Amino acid sequence: MIVEIDPHSGFCFGVTSAIRKAEEELKRGELCCLGDIVHNGQECARLEEKGLRTIDYDDLRTLHHARVLLRAHGEPPSTYWIARQRGIEIIDATCPVVKKLQDRIRACYEQHRMDETQPPQIVIYGQRGHAEVIGLQGQTNDTALVIESADEIGKIDFTRPVYLFSQTTKSVEGFQQLVAAIEEAISRQKSAVRLEAHDTICRSVANRVKQLEEFARAHEVVIFVGGKKSSNAKVLYGHCRAANEHTWFVSNEEELTNEMLAACSEAEHVGICGATSTPLWLMERCKKRIEKWNTTKSKQ
Ligand code: SF4
Known part of the structure; x- marks a missing residue:
């Protein structure tokens, strides 16, 4: 049995640099x-052991002159405002890709908001309540409409121009379906309304889908390691599972059940992969547990 870790899996550069910044600070x-630095409980626990304290918005409103790191997902303008009021030093680890997207949405909002004849409608294709989406909505004074899939287009007012953007971790196919x-x-409503669609999906995630599908197909059994709170992990796991039905989702090595371990030991090629929020050390622990189980079994 050969157990291989997908070389393309693991933290994206946005998360890597936020964690590096936290360790330096x-x-x-x-x-x-402010919020989990990454949607992975094990990595959060590792940094908390080093002294990082995870806080929420209620905590933020009670802090004075503290140092607060903003994670890669970014924050709405209201967070910076609260920090200024309370003398909080912001360590801004917003991913540059997210920052650029925030700026584009804010520029679009500022450019069109005074147009009384055709007030704009900024639509964000994203997961309602996700931290990145909250940060994006904040750029429009919370006026942007969030759409999770093409099934929700009934919420759009087709008498007003539509400016569509995407959360960085959504799927390219889902975005294309929504645009269509x-x-x-x-065209059904014979409306002359304008649609401006901006594909703002992060290619560091989008390219992973194809690589991950190839990786899943190249292995008989696949263990996908990801955090239960990570939307990126859910999306990528879905692609893996569609490419190889013998794919399991675990959050850590302790969640590897006897059924999974037995399936691994019967395979010649086992693949371990993960989301953009999965640390390499966690995938390595899963690899070790599978190899150890296999060695013990073969001695019996
Ligand atoms: S997925 Fe892309 S946009 Fe999101 S944090 Fe990572 S690098 Fe940045």
């Missing part, structure tokens, strides 16, 4: 992080 003293559904609805 922890050397300077106490540091809080909106175009069809516009």
